[in-house]
Amino acid sequence: MRRSKNETRLDVVALLAHGSLRGATPLYLTPSSGLIESVVLVSQLEAIRQVRPNTVVVLSSEMGSGGWLVSAALRHAWERRASAVVVAGSVYASAAVGLAERLGITLLATDGEPAALALALAAEIGAALSVVDAELARVARTVAKDTTLGDVLKTISRELDGVGVSLEYDGVVLASAGLAPRETDEVITVEVGGANSVVRGTLTARAPTSGVHNLRLVRSILEVATPAVKAAWLLEEVLSTARAVPTAAIAGLDQDPAASGAEFEEKHRHLLTQLGWREGEPYMAVWFSSGQVQDHRPELTAVLRLLWRKVTVRSPLAEVQGGWLTLVPAGDQDASTQLESRIRTRLGPALAELGLVAGLSRWQEDAPALALIVREARLAAQSARSTGSGTVLGFASLGVVAATTFVDMDAVALVAELSLPRLMTSPDRDVIITAVAAFLDHRGSVSLAAKSLNLHRNTLQARLNRARDLGVPLDIPAELLSVHLIIKVLRRSVTGKTTSEDPLENQKGLPEFPV
Amino acid sequence: MRVGLRLQGTNCRTVVLDGRTAVSSAREVHAGSLSEALESSLSGLRREFGSGITEITADVGRVLVERKLADVVAIRISPRPPADEFHMTVLPALVQPAVTRTVHVRGGHDLRGRTLARLDLEAFLADLPGILAGDVRNVAITSVGSTASKDHETRIADAILSNDRDMRISISNDFYSSVFRDRDYTAILNSALMETGEELAAMLEEAGRRQFPATLLSFAKNDGGRAPLSRLALAPVHGLRAEPAMGILGAATLAGIPEGEVILCMEAGVSVGHTRGGLPVARSLIRQGFEASLASNAAILEPYTVHHPVRTDVPSVIADLREWQESALPFGLVPTLPALQDAALVGSAVAPLTAWIDRLETVSGRVDLQRVQNLAEEDAHSAAVQLGASPGQTHIIESNVFAMPYGNPGIVRIRVQAAGETSADEEHVLPAAARGINP
């Protein structure tokens, strides 16, 4: 990186006094303070032969600091008219001081990591690139040796002196290494994977603002490491997909819901063996689905798989029609409760962020047929949509209310249009619908309903009468359920609060799942 | 005031120093016997200086050399005895006649201190009555690997002593050399000198007690230091060739150069030594050509040659120690010290108490090396204190670690020298702030 000529010139003495060389111990200082124009971090002696004049040569710690090495480095540095040589530790260098003096080259010792000093110095003189080249090539080599995503992230973090490094998707942390993030951190992100990639996310580093990190170098390191991150992620994704095949197959089976567990096992023994199925052991199904029917993001599978690891690594997650399925062994009731709470606490926020919900089957001691628990989980997930993204719902806590979540909302709306035309066209429709809904919700009690709406009893009574006038059959018991249903649907549009999140509106296209 | 004293034949020569100043020139007493000469010298000093004398150090090197060596039984411990005559241990010609009997005992250790061959104590015990039956009272024991383990040497020594308390035993582990024949030679020579050492120690002790009951008597060692008389009976070998060391120390003291070059001009020729930390620079062996070396830390005194580099940055002293100083010195040298000083006696008078630690250590790395070196320095320090030095007056002069060529990685030799003064001599500080080679 070129420096403009009129910029303030840096020299060794100034940087020792109050710059990036502050922590270094001068073993020998030339009488006239050396000009500093660039810095190189070298890990091989030969590299010093290439440096430009007025360069600070920092010997990387992997090079060691034997006296002979320091001597040879001083010589090369002298030949290249370098401004200083920086070595790790001062123990071995003592005998080289005389040579530094003879050659007239400043010799500094650092107790810290030489690379950190080089980076800080590079930042200070704005010459990061010269250091970066050497450093980046080494980082690239190092991360390329890692095969798992976790290891890659750990290595990146280590290269950045332990700063927090994470792989994120839509703000959701999928995997991380290093220090926990803090509010004040500088956040540097780099994209991983393209638009059509199976894996897609961002690689993020959070560097303390107070630290010595050159943010541009941090970014460069992230960029250099990205291919390794992507490769490791893809590899894991491929392996997970392979492991998930039996689970996916089970979900796709045309199953007889009435069949017993034993019959199912008999019929699909081979598949179950592949799944690692343990006979007689109760399993729980977990179904993830999108909060939005149309929402299909192919990369979500890979994302969800990384997230799912936070719950368990043993049960593979399969992408299936309408969502993702996994089967988790749960030995007893406690294990099932634990599973549910773990999904809620560890995945809840991420699911909310990603617009996903999760449903769990009931735990049953007598090991019901797989088909049954898969269906339970799916229904629970469907039902969870009504409560919004991020909901984790167990089938056990579902009950009959679930039924309403499976009503075809568009059909109901259409029925309302056709059978209650006067209501629908009435200008005070919304007020009336609200009044009727409150009345029905309070089991026909005008007082309670008025109270809930903060109205006078007589006012409510008047609105109910107006409803009757507009053709709402409030006094025919056999029709009340239907009225209640229609009103519930209509009320959604009244409050206007729910649009895409309204599960009732999303029912379309899923009629094959009757209650 | 301190006295430097040298014995030879039936003569006793003394010089008295107050600080670094000689308060009397060297005096020599000739008498009918050595003990009479000593007695007479000391009583003269008592009359003149009374209780002002705090230290007396005797150089007995010349006596040790002139007395006939006592007969010695040499016991050598190794896995197997020599298979042919070529492979027998050969001693320097001067010492060879003193060895009246050689006994081989199976045993020995390797450099790590592991047993190479089990000590054949049974066979030795069978031989023992025969050894004790002779009239030889001195035994030298040298075992293969005794730098790493002295177990076999001490077990043989114990076996002898439990049968005869009065035998004088010298074991080679007391002397550091990595060479078997050096240790063997040194142990034998030491053993052959012990009787004389004992005798001299007793004589000095007795005369000292009579004339200067409150004064400590020491003997001068070849490293330029001194040790209490009791050590003379046990390790007389360190008193051999003390004179060159004392010459270097004395000349340097008179010239006031604790760090520098000392050129001694004697009848036999011109020699060069160096001082560091106020003491002569020493080496762990006294080499004798191609023969076995004496394993004693001794001052280095090398012949001065025409090629000798003249250095302006190093202070140097040229002392003319010749008896007859009429002719000019060779090499165009000009003495820088006033004539007629017995430098070696001055050296004896000022010699500090010195102790050496010289041993092998197994280290696992730099930190460990530092640890064992520190330990050795502490040991040397306490060894000097053990000799009578005051802890506050004791310094490390030299502290070195040597790699062992072709050795096991991790085995190093550590050599440390400590020097100190007794509390009685607190006013007499070492000529320079003592410092070792390694900071």
Added chain:
Amino acid sequence: MSTVLTTEDVRNLRTGAHFLACTIDPTAIYVYAEMIQRGMEDRSLELITVDELAPDDLVVAVGMVTQGLFIADMPPVGDEFLGCISAIEASLGRRVRAIYSLAAANINGIVPLMVGLQSSLPVIDSDPMGRVFPLISQTTLNIGNVAIGPIALMGVTGERAVVEVESPQRAETLVRALVTELGGWAATAMYPCSAQQLREHGVHGSISRMIRIGQILDASTSVDRKLLLLADLLGATRIARARVSHIESLSRPTDLGLPAQPSSVTLEDETTGRIVRLEIQNEILLVLVDGAVTAAVPDMVTLLNSEQGTVVNLEDVQVGDVIDIVKFSAAAQWYSEAGLDLTEPKAFGIPIVHPRRRHA
């Protein structure tokens, strides 16, 4: 031609072997020289050139392999080498016709003379190193693919081993382990080969060269004259006459495969001000003058007392000593690609390419 050696030759050889040993303590050489001279009183010792043997005559290298012990610390009993030779003969079913030195320097430069006296076998004026290296795999025979095995070893305890091994590197590992267990050194016989193989792949004239070096150094001439004669004989040059200013032990982390601890000596050339640094690990591996590589193994570097011209032992080097640092080339084979692979600084854990390789 065949030469009958004199005791004078042995004395000179003693000095030459010490000179080429580059600073190692010479006591063992002295001990052997003395034994050999005594042995020569009633037996004669024949030095032959490899050309005097029939091409298929069996010859074998004899030498001490040490691990952690000076030979002088545990003197040989005397039957060790004979035991090794007969073990090789038993293993190969052939008689050994002549012996040669495993390394023509230091103790192994002189040991074959003792063995020659004891066995009445002629000693060949050749060796497979032309100097001394710490590893038995560092030989010109190895470069020439001459098999190192079978190797016979015998230690001071009288225990004997025959190692049948092909890879020189494995031989190194096995022999070193055995030597440690045998007490720290072992007499060995290895590289049994034909005279033809030794002729093709050995270094020749190595024993007579040591004698010649000894003649030069032991003569009562000035140091400068000695250096001049050494320059003629070996192409030796004096790198510097310098004063020791610093001594360091353990100056580098050492690879456990290499015996001994490294150390270094820093000197200052007082006339020119140049700073010389010696890196030592058994031998002097590297000489830096003002930080520039001036000599690097396989180059040979030795130290001479600047006043007497005698060989300086590293153990005796003191801060303040003035020393002549003398450099000369090793046998030509060592500067081939394969030779440098085996012996350049990298082989000793110093990541420096030999200067000659750079220019190659």
